[in-house]
Amino acid sequence: MDALTAVDRASSAGALPTRPITILVAALGGEGGGVLAEWLVASATDQGFPVQSTSIPGVAQRTGATTYYLEIYPAAWERLGQRAPVLALTPSPGNIDVMIASELLEAGRALQSGYVSPDRTTLVASSHRIYAIAEKSAMSDGRFDTSKLMETARVLARRLVLFDMARLAREAGTVINAVMFGALVGSGALPMSRQACEEAIRRSGKGAEASLRGFEAGYRHAQGDDVPAPQQADDRTRSRPVDRVRSQFPSETHKILEEGVARLADYQDEAYAQLYLDRLAPVLSAERDGGGGATGYRLTTETGRHLALWMSYEDVIRVADLKTRPERFARVRNEVRARPGEPVIVTEFLKPGIEELCAILPPSLARPLLAWAARRGRSYSIGMHVRTSTVTGYLLMRLLARMTGLRRKSSRFHDEQALIERWLVAVKAAAAESIDLALEIAECARLIKGYGDTHRRGTTNFLNIFDALIGPAAGRPAGRAAAIARARQAALADPEGKSLAEALPRPAGSA
C-alpha cells in the first residue's frame, strides 16, 4: 500500500490510515533543509494532519551531510478523537514513503542505508553533484561513479524523480530547498494540497516570491510538464581535419590526434605539430604489428593524448598566452556572473621563481644558475599580482606570451624532449612484447603535470617507476603491466609518496 492509497482509503471508507507517511530529507549544511522541513510541517498542520519533524543539525550544519525526518499522519485531528498517533523520531530501513535528496551522492547514501524500497519509496533527488572532500582532493580523478548511483536508484525506487534541481534553483534565483519542495509536491507522494504547500511558503515571509518560483519549477518538472534540454557539456575541442592524420592514422585515433595537432600548432608552430605525428607513426606501426587494430588502436590514441599534453607543457610563455586570449576574458566574465556594463578587474597570482626563469633560458645559462640556487639551499621567487585587465598588465603578459621563439632553445624544452624520447622508446619496445604493457607505460605520462613542486613530484615519481619497473625489462609482460599500473595508482594515492614507496620493489628516490 502506498501513501496515496492510504489517504484515499481513509477519506473514502472512513477507516483511519494504518500508518503515518514517512519523509526523509537528506541535505547538506546551508541548503535550507530545515526550512523545507518547516514548510512541510506548516502545510500538514494547515490541513489538520498530525505531524512531527526532527533533525540532527549540530555541527553537520558546517557543510556536512545532514537529514531531517518527518512523519505525517494523513487524517485530520478531529477524526481521531482522544487518540494521537505515535510518531517515530528516527527513520528505519524499508519504512520510508518519500525520500528526497538535495544531491546525487546523498541519494546514494540513502540507498545505502536501505531508505529506498521498491514497494513504497518515491525517491526525489537532484542529479547534480557536490563533491565530497575525498573526491575533490584526489591527485587525479577520485569521483564516485555516478552511473552506479543512478542505476541503484532506478532499481530500488518505486518511483524515481531525478533532475538537476540546483540548476532550476539558480535559474529561479532561489535556494534549492524551494525546488525540492515543489518536486516533492509534484511527485504526488504527499497528502497535502499544492495550495497548502504554497501557502506555507508565503507565510514564511522572507524571499517567498523567489521560493515560489523555485517551487513552481520543481513542481512542473516532477509532473513531467517541463523537461528542459540537457545542459551542454563544456567541450573545447578546437581541432580541424588534418590531412596527414586522416591519411596515415586509423579513424579511431582521429579525434585525439587532430586535437593534438591543433594544440601543438597553437602552442609552438606547424613543424612542432608535424614532429608530434612523426613521433606517433612508429607507435602506430608497432601497435599494428601487435594486432592493436582489434582493440581500437588504444595504444596510439592514448600515447597521442599524453604526448600532445607533454609536448605542450605549461611554461610561463604558455600560461601568459592562455591568460591573455580574448575568449578567456569572456569566460571570466561569465564565470563570475558579471552583468553587462559592470567593469571586471582581473588579477593574476603569479610567483615565478628561479626555476621558471631557467626554464626559458638556454641550458648553458640555466644550469649554472640552478646550481647556484641549489648551493644557496633556497628557492627564489617573486610574488606578483598582475592585473591582466589593465593595459600595462596585459602588455606585460603578452610580452611573455610572445617568447615562443626562445622556447626551442630553452633548458626545459631540452629536458622535456629528452624524457619524452626515453618514454617513447620504452612504449615502442614494450609494444613488440605486449600492447597492454605498452599501454601501461604510456599511461605513466599522466603523472607528469602541474607546476613547481607538483611538477617536480610527478617527474620524480615517473622516473622512480621508470627506473624500477620499466627500464629493467624482466619478467612476463602481464605481471609487469600489473606492477606498473599498481605503482602508478600508488603514485596518485598520496602527495607524500608513501604509497609509491611501498609499491616499488626498492625504496623510491635516493635522498
Next chain:
Amino acid sequence: MERSFAAEVESLKLGDGQVFHGEGILAVTKALLQSGVSYVGGYQGAPVSHMMDVLNDAREIMDRLGIHVETNASEAGAAAMLGASINYPLRGAVTWKSTVGTNVASDALSNLASAGVKGGTLIVIGEDYGEGASIIQERSHAFAMKSQIWLLDPRPNLPTIVRMVEQGFELSEASQSPVMLELRIRACHVHGSFLAKDNRAARFSRQNLLNDPDFDAGRICLPPSTYAQEKHKVEVRWPAAIEFIRRNRLNEHFPGTSDDVGIIVQGGMYNVALRALQQLGLADAFGQSVIPIYVLNVTYPLIPDEVSQFCAGKRRVLVVEEGQPNYIEEAVHAILRRADVQTRVHGKDMLPMAGEYTGEVVLTGVAKYIEAAAPKGVDTAAAHTAFEKLMTPKRRAAELLGSPVPTRAPGFCIGCPERPVFSAMKLVEREVGRLHVSCDIGCHTFSTLPPFSIGNTVLGYGLGLASNTAVNPMFGRRTLTVMGDGGFWHNGLTSGIANAVFNRNDGILVIMKNGYTSATGTQTIPSSVHQSEGKSTDMSIEKALSGIGVKWVKSVYTYRVGEMVRTLKDALTSSYNGLKVIIADAECQLERQRRLRPLIAKQLAAGERVVRTRFGVDDEVCTGDHSCIRLSGCPSLTIKPNPDPLRTDPVATVDQGCVGCGLCGEVAHAAVLCPSFYRADIVQNPRIWDRWLDSLRRAVIGWLQGSPAWTR
C-alpha cells in the same frame, strides 16, 4: 547569533487552552515559564544551544515575569548558580550539552546534591549521543547515580516533555534533590504541539525580592554536615522521590494481549521501540501494542515495586536501554532477584551494547527478541518475514553500489577565517616536518579531518594548552596548541595560559579569535565586538594575556597566509623562552556575511558603487592535481569535468558560493602552487570614471588582441 528566535518566542506568551506549535527545546522553555521559575541560565552547545538563544531572545518576557537570565561562563558556573535554590524557595533551571557539560559542572553538582535544595532545580541536558553528536560517547546516567540527582527521560513528544518539566520541579521540591531532564538530540529538535497553560510569576523574583538571608549549617558542604547530608539523601530524600514518582505515575504502563512477555523501555526510546513493533505487525499507529510496555519516564531512581509488578507472570522481558554501561538492565536483574520474580531479562544480549539505538538497530533487536521469546498469540514466522523484507533493499543497494559512498564530514565553512591558519601550518610542516599539535574544542577541531589532518589530541573545552604541558618538554622542537576564543574564556585562560606562564612552559599557542562560539551557533563571548544589550563590552583577550604575564604575543590577520607562516616559524625558532601566543584574528565568516549581506543589498538598491570580489580558476591552466584543494578544503573550491578533450582528470573550479575571502590566491602564492587562480573584482553600479577607464582599457586591449603583431 546564528539563528534568531524573535518570531518563535511569541509562542512563549501563549495562555491556557491555546495550542503551542514548535521545537522541543522551545517547549521546554515554555514549560519553565508555566512552572514559575525565578532564574535560568546555562552554556550553549548542541543540541541545547537553541535554548540559550531562546532565553536571550525572550528577555522581554523574562523581564516581565522578573526572571533572571544568566549567560554563564561555563557549565560549572551554571551548576553553581543553582546554589540559589539551596537556601531559598526559588525555582531555577539551567541547560547544557552532556556529558561534556556535566563533566565540567560536576564539582558544583556534587555539592548542590549534597546540600539539597528548597526550591525546585532542573537541569536540562542535551544528551549528545549517536548520529549528529560531536563529542565523546558516554551516558549522563552515571552522574545522576553518583550524586543522587533524579533523571527524567520523557517519551519524546511535547505533551510528555512539558509535563515532565512541570512535575520535575515538584519532584525536586518533594525530595529536596536536583533533577535532570535528559533530552536526546532528536527530541531537542522535535517539532510538535501541546496545549499551553498560563505563565506563572514566581513567588520571589526580580519583581518580588528576598529580604532575609537564610543560614542553615546543615546546608553547608563541610563536615560534619556532609555526613548528615549523605544520610539524609538515602533516608529521607530517596524514599520521598520514590513515593512522589509512584503516586504521580510518572512512569507509564501500556498493557498488551501477549502478557507473558513485555518490554521495559527508557521514555526517550519509546517511539522507536513502538515503531519496531508496528513494523513487525505487533502494534498500531496509535501505540496499541500486542506486547505490554513499561515506560520509564524516570530512569533514575527505578521504582522496585513497579518493576517487579510489571514482570510478575511474564516469562521474558526485554530492556531497551541505549548506551553503556547498562545500568537499568542490571538494576532490573537485582530488583527481580530481591523480589524473587523468576522472569528472564533480555537487553544487551538482543541489542548492541554501544551506539545509538536507531530505527534499524531497535528493529533488529526487537525482531530477535520476538523470535526468541515467542509471545503467546504471536505468529513469529510472519514477524520474521516482515523483518527480512524490510532489510532487503539495504542489502540490494550495497550490491548495486559496489563500494560505500564517500563520507561527508562537516568542515570549515566557505571563507572561514580559521582555514588559512591550517593552510599555513601545512606549509610550515612542509619545511620543518610534522609538528605535534594539541587541539581544543571548537570549529577549529575540523583541522583534524581531511584535507588538513592536523592535530594529535583533543582533551576538552579550553584544555588544549593544558593538554600540551607534558608534550612540549618531551620534544626537541617546540609543539603547537590551538585554542578558540570560546575555549579561552571557558577554561583556557586559567587552566591553560595561567598554568603555562606559572610553570614556564615554552610552547606555542595559537588562539583563534573569530569573536563567537561559532561551533555552537555563533553565540557571543566576553571578547565579542558586537554585544547584545545587557552584556559588558570591554573585555579583550589581549589585555587578559598581558595581565596574566604573557610577554610574546603576535596578532596576525588570518587570511595573510605568508605572514602566518613567517610568524609560526618565528615562534618555532625564537630564542624567547616562555609561552608564545599567536592571535589568529578574523571574524567568523558566517557572522560577517550575515552582517554584510543586507548591508550590501541596501547599498546596491540605493545605486551605490559596490565592488564584489570572486575567485576563479582558469581551467586551461589547471592541470588537475588538486594541490590547492588539499591545502584549503573550501567548499566553494571544487572540481568539474575537464573541458579539455585531451585531459581526463577533473579540473579545479570555484563555485558560486565564493565569498572572495582571498585564501585561494594567498595559498597559490605562499605555496608557489600554480598560476591558475585569478581574482575578479566586479564593480557594481559603476561610476562614470569606472566606465570610462574600463572602456578605454577594453578598447586598447581589444585593438592589441586584433593586431597580428601582438597575438603571435
